[in-house]
Amino acid sequence: MRGTRFNIILGFLLLAIPLLLASIYWYNKPHLDVKQAEASYVLTAQNLIDEYQENEIATNEKYSESVILVKGRVFEVSTLKGNSVITLKDEDSESSIICHLLPEENGKVLNLKVGQDIGIKGICTGYLLDVIMVRCTIVE
Template sequence: MFAKKHIKIFLVILALLVMAFSFYRMYNNPGLDVDEVSSEVKISWIDLVNSFEKDEKKASELYMDKVIEVTGKIIDISESDKSLVIVLGDPDKDISVICQIQDNELESIPEVAVGDELVIKGYCTGYLMDVMLIRCKIVNSRS
């Protein structure tokens, strides 16, 4: 009886340690590096946005959880100490493509400004009010 109780306690502690280690690894995972993955789709920002507006379910199947390259004109740039967000689109439209630049890219990105045409490669996470790309890298820029 005493041995069974110790075995149960040991198994519970072991399970908690495995869960804690798993959460630690997930939290500290740097994630997908788009440099190491080839783009599955190359598309203009307007075609991407129109695809989600027309049929969100179908567009999600085509683009979500995939690395894609999006071409578009910069309509906004937001930066802080640790992040850079570039918005591709048209200022006259209510929807755009929001691109969060990969942390390891911040020091090596080319000089860009509102109005520049860009090709950005990133991981598509879906569509809320805008199409979202994370872990992005600027592939090509044209002023």
């Protein structure tokens, strides 16, 4: 009886310790450096919006969590929690691409004007009436 209890506890520990170590590793894993990363896809803003509107599931599988470079026209520049947010949109489109920039990109935003064409590289996270991109940088 005593040996069975010991074997159960030992088996539990042999499973729990590797899972705990893997969890700690994944939690502390550094983020991808978007500035240095090569873009997997290069698209126009309207092409990306059209793809999401035609087939959201397939497009999400294709672009989600990928570094993409989107070229489009600045519709709005704003801030959220101290970081700049750029919205890319065409006049005839209802949807847009909302790009949340890295903090070090805030200085570059001061030179932007509404209607200007720019390229933004970032990680696509999905579509919620608008395409959302995070950890973005402005491409010169």
